[in-house]
Amino acid sequence: MTHAFYLTDEQAEAFGRELDAIRDEVRASLGENDAAYIRRMIRVQRGLEVAGRASLFAGVLPPFWLAGTAMLSVAKILENMEIGHNVMHGQWDWMKDPGIHSTTWEWDTACPAEQWKHSHNYMHHTYTNIVGMDRDVGYGILRMSAYQEWKVWNLGQPVYNALLAGLFQYGVALHDVEFEQVIERKKSWRDAVKMLKTIGRKTGRQSLKDYVLFPLLAGPFFLYVFSGNLVANFVRNLWAYAIIFCGHFPDGAHTFKAEDVGNETRGRWYLRQLLGSCNIEGGRLFHIMSGNLSHQIEHHLYPDLPSNRYAEIAPRVRAVCERYGLPYNTGSFARQFGTTTWRVLRLSLPGGEGLEPRSAMAA
């Protein structure tokens, strides 16, 4: 059993019960204020989007172009991160508002909601950081764990990484297609093509909106709107990439081998979520802009609790971890992003076992 040296079976179960109790307590206390939070967030996001796009129509004047692009970037980030990602997790399903529900939500990104809910909510959140099962470990193109076999083409990793950051939304959509599985004949071409078609349709509508319709609407100012939209999408890609990679790969984060995980109890599942996730420290605004993924640990323990509650849960979770002598990986954005980038570079070369805290401890 993996991570056995952290907790005995009894301790793991007690640990799980304590975390369950926090969940139940928060779940029972959800009410009007939380509903008001998400509605306000949606209002702010839509307001920013309208204002940003309107301002870009006057983009021939540089301050308007800058303000418009900035507002649209923020709107797009909020839409994906604090709203879309969290709504699709079912964090707001308890409100039973059909307009803010995981079963109906679609978001402004290349990855279709249905596909995302499978690959992210199910695969990534259930099998977090297990090499070969959680596709977020490297998105099929990067070697992010020493447990992944090194291949020659991993040498190009710094370049792939930069490309992934800039084109992140397409990387996310395409990593579900599992090309390497298709090549290894574990997945049929027909399935892959079907997925690609859905992604293509969605990307088509998105591009139509951002790169054709809105620019056309601006008439002679076509290019200002076009470039503003392009930059906003690019900014969101970079930001989402940075926050998401900081969630599971900074120094001290654990990755796991499938054979070590086996049949997990709920307590051990919690433990693995904790060991595989990392928080980022920051102010209130930073947390919101990160979709509260800066509370990645809490998000992975409780993926369907509303994100506005993670900040208040965090100290409680941390206290529980301290009592059980468990690591709680948190640090500044610079520390988490710096060590994540170091991991990408280091693992482009063979070896790298030293990055795994467990092997370091076992040694």
Added chain:
Amino acid sequence: MSFQTTAPAMSRQPASPLRRILGALTWPLTPDAFVESLLPQAPVAARGRVERIEPNGPDAATITIRCPRGWRGHRAGQFVNVGVDVDGVRHTRCYSISSAPERGDGRFTITVKAIANGRVSRHLVQALEVGDTLSLGEPTGEFVLPAVLPERLLMIAAGSGITPIMSMLESLQAQDRLGDVVLIHSAPLPGTMIFGAALERMAQRHSGLTLQRYYTRHGGDTHQPGEHNGRFDAGQLDTLCPDWRERATWACGPDALLQNLERHFERAGVAEHLHVERFRPRLRPGAAADAETAQVTFGRSAVRACGNGAQSLLELAEASGLNPEHGCRMGICHGCTATLQSGRVRDLRSGEIHDEAGDLVQVCVCAPVGDVEIDL
């Protein structure tokens, strides 16, 4: 009058070219989604603003609602799905519309009686404020008057069961077609009768309208003709309305009353004269809470199985040969969400109960409490 059944949501209108362009510009949202969050007061489809709240007896209220955009109107006697947020949670109930379609000012009313344990009805009667918005479905229901009106009518109501009948009477009055109608209506006490005063005024104006009022908890004298103490029973029809066998009859109220009427009409061989609107009360918590075994009906696949309070609905479905969609099997991914059609289920993690028809529940962590029907 409220039901636990669900009516269809407002259907979309065919999109005009302008709306299609707006749709492409706001995709993946809709233009309405922007209007809804940025202009909370604007009339958008499926949302009605509360314009007036008047008490109607001691524990009921008539709520005037502005019709949403695209509202197609109702037929007298129909009901509508009303959604309201209580403590941040949207609850949906069906209420009969109590105003006449002829009202014509872009508004309609529902009349709600606060039930002792009714979260929604109590919120609507006691906490709702002018300016709040309600989410609305489309009016539906077969409890309506035929186009060719029978010469003589009999209408029987109890409590808030008067609401669809009120809409019918108002409608007949507005069309100048209020002829020979006998109305039997019940309330606990004289002062608590829903639409008591309005009906009295109507009867004064229309000699064809005969009122028979029952006060089930009243011990004192009744002064006027047509007022009775005690509970109405179908057996009294012979004296109250001797020609009841020849009358087309509309009845709405608690199930006991409707069953009583149905048996009576059947015995007299005139069952086809009786039209009823069924009242479906909520299961009281505890009613079936301790049931060890539960009949589970998987509605979509028409499979029935016998479950228990400890096994998840997902496991039961799989054991019954179904293969419902799912992911994590541990309640975190929401990939197994299915619609509860009737009955109650318990979240095995927290003990939380879901018991509203239409609730979306995670079948991998929910077990039946008593008999359940689920859309799998």
